[in-house]
Amino acid sequence: MRIYILALEGVFDLGLAAFMDVLGTASELAGEDPTKRMLDVTIVGVRPEVHTGQRLSVPVHLAAELPQPDLVLVPALSSKMPEGLTRALEQPDVGEAGQWLRCWSQAGATIAAACTGTFVVAEAGLLNGHSATTSWWLSAFFRHRYPLVILDEERMLVCSDPFVTAGAAMAHFDLGLHVVSRQSPTLAALCARYLLIETRPSQAAFIIPDHIAHTDPIVQRFEQWARDHLESGFSAAAAAATIGVSERTLVRRIQQVLGKSPLAWFQDLRVDYAVHLLQTTDSSVEQIASRVGYADGTTLRTLLRRKLGQGIRELRQRATHVAVL
Incomplete structure (x- = not known):
């Protein structure tokens, strides 16, 4: 060859x-x-x-x-x-x-x-x-x-x-x-x-969501709104009104910059915050699930496995390994 x-x-x-x-x-x-x-x-x-x-x-x-x-x-x-x-x-x-x-x-x-x-x-x-x-x-x-x-x-x-x-x-x-x-x-x-x-x-597992968001002012403002509402839930209309754009503009800009819908990005931010809590606190999976807007720990476990290819134990072990280094 x-x-x-x-x-x-x-x-x-x-x-x-x-x-x-x-x-x-x-x-x-x-x-x-x-x-x-x-x-x-x-x-x-x-x-x-x-x-x-x-x-x-x-x-x-x-x-x-x-x-x-x-x-x-x-x-x-x-x-x-x-x-x-x-x-x-x-x-x-x-x-x-x-x-x-x-x-x-x-x-x-x-x-x-x-x-x-x-x-x-x-x-x-x-x-x-x-x-x-x-x-x-x-x-x-x-x-x-x-x-x-x-x-x-x-x-x-x-x-x-x-x-x-x-x-x-x-x-x-x-x-x-x-x-x-x-x-x-x-x-x-x-x-x-x-x-x-x-x-x-x-x-x-390596992506830093807010790093990407900061490439565009509308996306950056949406990211801040989303982080403030991870527990309460997603609303495209409420997000658009808060950051001062139409819902249509919000959807179009998120798609152009991030290649996904505002809801999909919102879910990514939930995952990012959940991983942060897993690696920096001793909170239970159920407690963390509640803080990022999920009904139970099972849903969070499934999402993390599907999204990152890693489970709760692996994510926490990785944090411990980095701390030791």
Whole structure:
């Protein structure tokens, strides 16, 4: 399987290293086993010289001199916030990379990207009409810039053939393992054990809701109203009246910025506050359920498991582990 890792100027050091280390470890573990096809990995670029975000020089092969790949991996750019990322995406090498990505894709290659690398693929127009994920804190910016992409920032990995996208920084490992699993699920599982990589199907447990809300003044005001009414319940009409917009405007703006309804966002905030109480108080599940507006603890347990993929014990243990560190 011919794999290209497309490294652009300012490539995120960890992302590039994660791809190389996962694929390299998989190749070592596969050894001479004839049932596992070799992963032929090459770092490619559109310029003869590439530097990482930490200014390390990366040797690359020019894309123009290489044959058609089976799969192309796009690691993140080192820019982590909208302003810097906007400048990075305006660089000429990103435009040239987009041309190669479109060419490779049209010839049948799978295109995969993680973290802000998803912006490079979206910038090329390849994700229009497809489902995708990206770094959770850039979700509002992504939606604004690429409205034709169906974004789900809560997922860690989204497959929408022939494209695969992964979430924030450490999702490079998840994407690397996904590539290995396409060749051999057994090898991918072994590689994960060697590298101590845990399965994380969702970014939801890491998302900070008010961080995203602060990208838009109406959404920010709704978020404050919602936090004041978590226990009493949701009313779109009451929320709109309090923050000074029409109900229709509220629904439209929440959908544009967050990709969901005001009620769905309200439920997210309930989950966020419930997790906060679980990790910072000794209150019972029943008490916490009441404080976030649920009738009983069973409902809260079910919601947390469905939303975060974790139960009460796991959430509280995680808080204890972080406190010890």
